[in-house]
Amino acid sequence: MDMSPGGIPLAEGGEDRDGLQLDVLKVRLGPVLPHWPAGLVLHCALQGDVVTEVRAEVLDAGDEGRDDADALARALDNLVSVLALAGWEGAAAQARRIRDAALETGDRPEDLEGLERLRRRVRRSWTLRWSLRGLRPLTEEEVRHHGLPPDAVGDTYDRLIRMMDRAATGTRQDDRPVFRVEHLALLVIGLDLAAARLVLASLDVHELQADHTQHEVAHG
Template identity: 75%
Template sequence: MDMAPGGLPLAEGGGDRDGLEMDVLEVRLGPVLPHWPAGLVLHCSLQGDLVTQARAEVFGAGDQGGDEADARARGLDNLVSVLALAGWDDAAAQARRIRDAALETGGGPSDPGVGRLRRRVRRSWALRWSLRGLRPLTEEEVRRHGLPVDVVGDTYDRLLRMVDRAAGGERRHDVRPAVWTDHLAQLVVGLDLAAARLVLASLDVHGLRTGQAEHEVSHG
């Protein structure tokens, strides 16, 4: 691939879904990216801002253990991410303060502010409009991708469950399993970058495991 000034890769030609040739750009997302699952690296092929191919791996994080306090903090972190990526900075800041308070108390009683945040989220028609219908998942798809059972539905459904968990607190048996990176790659193909980041944050991933074999998926 030719290199542009500064060492950035130039786009190459490739056919899009309509049979027309479009530029294809190879990019790497992560492992250090705001509002991104810790340690996840996605190697993506982009046509415009559409992800047409994706391959995932874990870089320096791996399966995250921890107790229920850790699980609660990670869940609140992911809630912050969804709200920030959805463009609601004020609610994201409110969730961030709740997360910081939870870290200080070591997973003690829930901050009373989480109830107010929950009501704000549920009342926001703009949030519902922007997230409804984004990467819906059926029960069968959730089983196939090895995801937690409560991610069934679309991104808006998943956000509501995240804020409900934050309001109710995490119990030890609710600690979420690690997710195979192979399956995350499959879920972002066909989405634009902004939507892909929202979907990944909405899955409330608490730990990652590299797939047993390299697995590349493409959007035909």
């Protein structure tokens, strides 16, 4: 790939679905990126700001704690990611404060000040509903095909509400499956980068797995 004097990759030519010549830019997302699944790397080809090809890999993210306080903090951290990526910094900051309190005190969800209030605030937001509704909906069949947990059914808004409910009720997620990176890559094809990050955050990814071979998917 040609590089600019500053080391930034230059766009190359490529055809879109209508046969028009468009610039193609290669970018890498992860593994170090705010509100991003730990260890995930996506090598993306973009036409405009739309992901048209993805090569996925996973790096070792290490083991994480499994006690109740960590489980609640993780649920809240996932919530922070979706709210922040959706542009609602106020609610994300509120969730972040509750997460920090959970880690510091070890309190149960019902004892954490502000958690139920945040839950009501998220559910009442029409702007949030409008911005996430219809974003990468998944049917039960698609969820099974991609090896996703049953709570991934629906769109990004549905997944956020379930995520909020799990945090508020202290539901543990010990039985969540290991996500295969090639399946995650398929889910971001055809999305712009901002939408792709939101979709991945809404899936509440805990563990990632990949074969030794690299996985590349493209927009058909």
